[in-house]
Amino acid sequence: MPLDKPSAVAAVPSPDRDLLATVAGKGPLLTTTTTQFTPPKSLDVQGLAAELAGMLDRFGSETAHDPLANPVLLLALELSRRLRAGSLEPGALEQLVQFLSVEGTLARAARLGRYLGEAAPEANEAKLEALVETLAVGPDGTPVPFESFRAQAEREIFGIVITAHPTFNLAAPQMQALACLATGRDDKGKPLGPTAREAFVRRLATAPHVPEEMTLEREHGLSLDAISNIQAALRTLYRAVLRVARRRYPEQWTSLRPRLLTVASWVGYDLDGRSDIRWSDTLAKRLLVQQRQLRFYLAEIKAVRTAAPDLEDLRHTLALIESRLALALNQVTDEVTVFGGGQAADMKQLRTTAKRMAEGLPLRLVDAAEAIEFLDRAVRLAAGLEGDKALAVVERLAVLRAELATLGLGMAHTHVRINATQVHNAIRKQVGLETSPDDPRYRQSYLTTLTELLDRVEPVSINFGSIVAERTSAKRLFMLVATMLRYADRTAPVRFLIAETESAFTVLTALYYAKLFGVEDRLDISPLFETERALEVGSRIIEQLLDNPHYRDYVRARGRLCIQTGYSDAGRYLGQTPAGASIERLRLRILRLFTRHGLSGVQLVIFDTHGESIGRGGHPGGFRDRLAYVSPPATLAFAAKHGIELKQEVSFQGGDGFLYFMTPASALASVTRIMEYMLGTYVQAPALLAKGTGQPDPEHDRFYAEGDYIREFFTTVKAFQVGLVQDPNYGALLAAFGTNLLYPSGSRAIKRQHDGAPDESAETMAAQFRAIPHNAILQQLGLAANSLSGVGEAIDRDPDRFRSLYAASPRFRELLGMVQYAVSIACPEALKAYVDTLDPGHWLARAARTTDPVEADELRAVAALLEESPTHSRLIRVFRKLYRDYGLLVQQLGKANALPPADPELKTGIQVLHAVRLALTHEIYRHATHVPQFSSQHGITRKRLVTRLLHLDVPWALDTLANIFPMRGESGPEEDFGEPATYVSDESQDYSQENLRIFRPIASLYELVRRTGNALTQRFGFFG
Secondary structure, eight states: OOTTSOOOSOOOOHHHHHHHHHHHTTSOSOSSOSSSOOOOSSOOHHHHHHHHHHHHHHHHHGGGTOTTOOHHHHHHHHHHHHHHHTSSOHHHHHHHHHHHHHHHHHHHHHHHHHHHOOOOHHHHHHHHHHHHHGGGBOTTSOBOOHHHHHHHHTSEEEEEEEEOOSOOOSOHHHHHHHHHHHHTBOTTSOBOOHHHHHHHHHHHHHSOOOOOOOOHHHHHHHHHHHHHHHHHHHHHHHHHHHHHHHHHOTTTGGGOOOOEEEEEEOTTTBOTTOOSOOHHHHHHHHHHHHHHHHHHHHHHHHHHHHHSOSOHHHHHHHHHHHHHHHHHHHHHHHHHHHHTTOTTTOHHHHHHHHHHHHHTGGGSOOOHHHHHHHHHHHHHHHHTSOSHHHHHHHHHHHHHHHHHHHHTTSSSEEEEEEEHHHHHHHHHHHHTOOSOTTOTTTHHHHHHHHHHHHHHOOOOOOOHHHHHHOOOHHHHHHHHHHHHHHHTOSSSOEEEEEETOOSHHHHHHHHHHHHHTTOTTTEEEEEEEOSHHHHHHHHHHHHHHHHSHHHHHHHHHHTEEEEEEESHHHHHHHOHHHHHHHHHHHHHHHHHHHHHHTOTTOEEEEEEEOOSSGGGTOOSSOHHHHHHHHSOHHHHHHHHHTTOOEEEEEEEEHHHHHGGGSSHHHHHHHHHHHHHHIIIIIITHHHHHHTTOOTTOGGGSHHHHOHHHHHHHHHHHHHHHHHHHHOHHHHHHHHHHGGGGSOOOSSSOOOOSSOSOTTSSSOOOGGGSOHHHHHHHHHHHTOOHHHHTTHHHHHHHSHHHHHHHHHHOHHHHHHHHHHHHHHHTOOHHHHHHHHHHTOHHHHHHHHHHOSOHHHHHHHHHHHHHHHTOOHHHHHHHHHHHHHHHHHHHHHHHHHTTOSOOOOHHHHHHHHHHHHHHHHHHHHHHHHHTTOOOOOGGGSSOHHHHHHHHHTTOHHHHHHHHHHHSOSSOOOOOOSOOSSOOOOOOGGGOOOHHHIIIIIHHHHHHHHHHHHHHHHHHHHHTSOO
16 A cells, blocks of 8 residues: 555445345344334335435535535435434434444454455464564575574564553454454454355344443453463464574574563553552452463463373473462462452451462462473473474473563563652652742752652562552552562563653652662653653653663663653644654654663663554554554664664554454464564664665655754644644534543543533633543544644645655655545534534524424524524634635645545445434434423523533433433322322322433434444544
């Protein structure tokens, strides 16, 4: 796929389209619905979809002579007329939404398949061996010595990090079906035949596309399933290294412990912005990770012992490992039960368990080196035997040893995360912190005081009682890390991520607590640079830290310096393309610090928390483009040129990210694509430079030579984005319908960040929305402003220079790929239609044209409610700002031959879904006008409640109405008072009619509104 024109969502493959037609032709797709609507007895849902697409084309042609015509709104009005006339049943719309959602999911599967590339396990295994072969060959084509090969194979060059970002938009069975269709393989890796493929299509077609309820426990379980598949792919990689080594170095290969790629997780350990995760929850999940891995190790050793040659020493050694693992598994299983119940569940049991753990520590398996030592002996014994059986056992043991060496005693490395403010609060009293740590008046005195604390810090001992008693979240987390290292695995390092770091003070405070709790030798402190200020001063912060003797000694002792960069918040505040460019500049500045400070022998670890969405830094072009976007060839080449060991890590976020690892075949394809990029671009960079190609050195891409223009270009985009975020009208646009368009998509439910409807005097600002819901709202409204807005203005400043650079620079085209994809899924007509929905004039115009007096009254009632709110006037202003820039962007991209390829099927599907949701929303409005009057004693007025319904705050409104108008009234006391009574109080009357005629239909319509949003998500290919 060319970098300059990343394609949109792939069309549905013909076989899957035929299968969907078969399923749809056999009656309603859904027989068990999520609404109260009855499925129609007969409906040609495909015919209805085609009819609406045809109408949309006809309405679209009207814009040629009427530029104010809006085809999306016109189609929505036609659907509303049919619903009103009874010629279209709500149940038919539900079937239509399901059909369009399945169609979008099948297209998403096709796109995922293209993204993953080759999916056949045997082909990917062969590819990995071919890649590893390149490590055994020098720049001149001659074989390299074994020690050189070992150095390459045993270093870590890439890390997969599994995170729990709230992007779960499909239930797990649908996610697996999507991954199987994408790879053409079932969950065992076998090719899908026609029957199996039809079964997966049927699974997608007949189940409502509603995300499952996502608790932290469910997220954690899904993450472990994904990690299991990643581990299987890692074992294939290790086998590839060992087999190449066996051919190249037959006398030495058995000593290899290949690494290359690691896997980590923060699911259950990310406390940034969360107060709902207790320390015991985190510990229980870390122990659960240990439990599952020990089970695997134990099963593998048992299998090897069964297959091993009949050599007494070998069998005895394997039996020792087995007994050691079995005991460790029993211990951790008991502890998972205790800590999984919460620290307050049974304090007596907690004390008993804590004592048992402390007393049993000398015999506890907490060091992977102990098991590795046994495996070394087993490998040596098996290697001394003849025959294929012995060779197979040696390879299997060597793979197991590599896994232990890389991952330790858990399934994945542990990342914990906390916010900088929480770190500051912990140290506040000790340093007299009364202002911001980077306050220029006191900054140096704060740092001096902190350095003095580091001069004299002495480790303290803690126990579980210390954790229970501690009320400071940062110190409690350090204690928890110390406990994990003490009782779970003291060999595998723990990453300590600090969000919103904008000062060296933050990192030094973390170092102080690491030393205080005795974990600095296994803890990698990593500042997160994501805010506008952090990206500007991040390299200066690192330089300040390196000037501090305590930090410098710490980094040298650890042998690594870790940073984290983020694309979500950066993309929200700076715009996605300026964020990408800013993060790259930060990377290069920090690399230069390595050369300036002579940090030889220190690895630089850069963890980029980007996601799968263009709004979170997920490039749409494919795996190679995804990796090159965050880890550009220029950065990798710079590191190689200057002898800096660089490890790149990236996150795979929530439901969107887990898709890549839902099956063994998809996980292996992902790992293979990663290795293709890293081994082909990073490891081979010195060879490319030595050959004189220069690629991919920075000076050979014009992007790096056009510094002034690039800065001006992205500064223009950034200025537009900053102005947008600070504009209260933009905040009003986000809040107009807000996350009410969406299902909750994670254990931290997505909901309004501002409690109240947008027409209140209090203003909603964009900063009140977290990054993922912010992105999701924009996508659902039809214009991914944080990915494309401001770029039109930037191009328009110097169109000729833009065209010249776009044609010459791969890096510039790569960055612009995000913008192009945002254009391909944009629907500004839908955004205008949503804005017009809140225009009282729209409803008055409709009232004037209807001949039905009841309908006219409903429409005028809606207009009256909207008339008193300034929301529409505010929204139309920000729409004009966005639309002007969008028009410039499309015009200039067209002149540069940079518009993404047209995809009529994608555009039509998106527009039809928007029209359907608008029609459903208008029906909710109509029903809302019939909410009965009620007294003010309920703490809210009818007008206020109905206004919130108009902003689709339906769950809250219906809960309130259920209290005001209960389905069944309360009966009087049944005691015998000596005489009968026929009087029934008004307070006890039955409101079943109001519930049946008004409230239940609103609930069902709203369910379809959210399902329509989910269908749009499948078309886009990501959430938020």
